[in-house]
Amino acid sequence: MDDWLSDLLALARQEQLWRPGDTVVAAVSGGPDSMALLHMLHRLAGPERLTLVAAHVDHGFRGEESAREAESVRQYAAALGIACQTVRFDLPAYIEETRMNAQAAAREKRYAFLHEVAANYGAACIALAHHADDQAETVLMRLLRGTGPGGLAGMAMKRSEKNVELIRPLLRTYKADILRYCEQWAVPYSQDSSNGQKYYTRNVVRLEVLPYLASFNPQIAQSLVRLSELASAEDDWLEQETKAVFERYTTKQHDGCQLNRKALLGLHVALQRRLIKLILSYIGLETETTSFDSVETIRLAAADGAASTWSFDVGGGARFLREYDNLVFIRQERPGMTSRQSGYAYVVPEGTAMLNLLEAEAELAFEEMAASEASMPGSRLEALFDAEALQYPLTVRNRIPGDRMQVLGLNGTKKVQDMFVDERVAPSRRDVLPLVIDANGFVLWIPGIRRSRHAQVQATTSRVIRMTMRQAAELP
Structure with missing residues (x-):
């Protein structure tokens, strides 16, 4: 095994790009990078027991030229004994229909096809031919547009997408070395004429910006690739720390x-x-x-x-x-859904034992018992009422503007809104917390907040109703 394959195999094992016996879909455009990748994977297929599938997309931008590229990929895959799947899209029509950016539209259709091929063949991964110079361009473009440390990491060597691994085995190999490989092994390839057109930002970066920066630092591409590797490792560590904090807090x-x-x-x-x-x-x-x-x-x-x-x-x-x-x-609620803050009201007839309050993520229990058996409420989520003094049917609803309560221990009435503010109830909870209202319209109780002076338990009370609210976290 020569140095090319030894290095690629060492990288694959280090980064766990594939496992022996995997099916790998190779995205092959017909250019030197992807044709070299296909040839390398073909040479490794035996020792690694890989099943290869070549996948080629003709975007329909360049007419006869792209048709010739598709045919060259089919012929080369056939010569290597590799199954080949090709597709032709009418991207100009798709772009006109969707108003998408040309490169974004091409990427969307291309990746959809690659995933379709991977699914049809049961592939574990899709091999992409991005190389180190592509990585340098990507990092520089993100710098120019404005990015954070995660953006400086550039393209990942391996990442999951739709239950398939996207792998880039050539991400540490430079274009010049790939061209030498093609020459050494007589790998045929096509030259995409659009690569020389400067209306694509990436082409301008490759043809003008990087050569200009190289006049200050001849190793600019290597520096950018090194930056991406440092940023990638640190970004990965920070991401793990963030996930741990997320779970903790x-x-x-x-x-x-x-x-x-x-x-x-x-x-x-x-x-x-x-x-x-x-x-x-x-x-x-x-x-x-x-x-x-x-x-x-x-x-x-x-x-x-x-x-x-x-x-x-x-x-x-x-x-x-x-x-x-x-x-x-x-x-936020999707269109067509009823907001949880749009209001709710439940009628509670005498004898009701349990009310499920989906809007408040809670349930309200009603238990009748002898006054002599009733213990004092253990928290503000419990309240006792004289069963004979309650005016049925009760209503359990969220607040409405103007609600007031005759608060136990206070003279006059107090606005429910003011009580929520005093108790520091979160604004998003104020429209979902339940109020228990009697048949006369009096607010009897706001679980967790206050109760009114209506239907108090007296020394002469014989039977009581214990109301208890349990919140979602407490429910079985």
């Missing part, structure tokens, strides 16, 4: 998650930013498009001097709320 809920403000402030600023992005990703936001400003807005909203109640539309169906010391991240 966040509380998952049915529509998002929350964490304590002081827990966030206790982290290093780098972990604060990463944790915010990880939470946004957890609730379904595409964080690749989340701006630094959005993350920083959320981070600064947790500061001691910031408003104690505040909300921010992050975009993409995500919303952030600061509610005193709670930081809440929620998925």
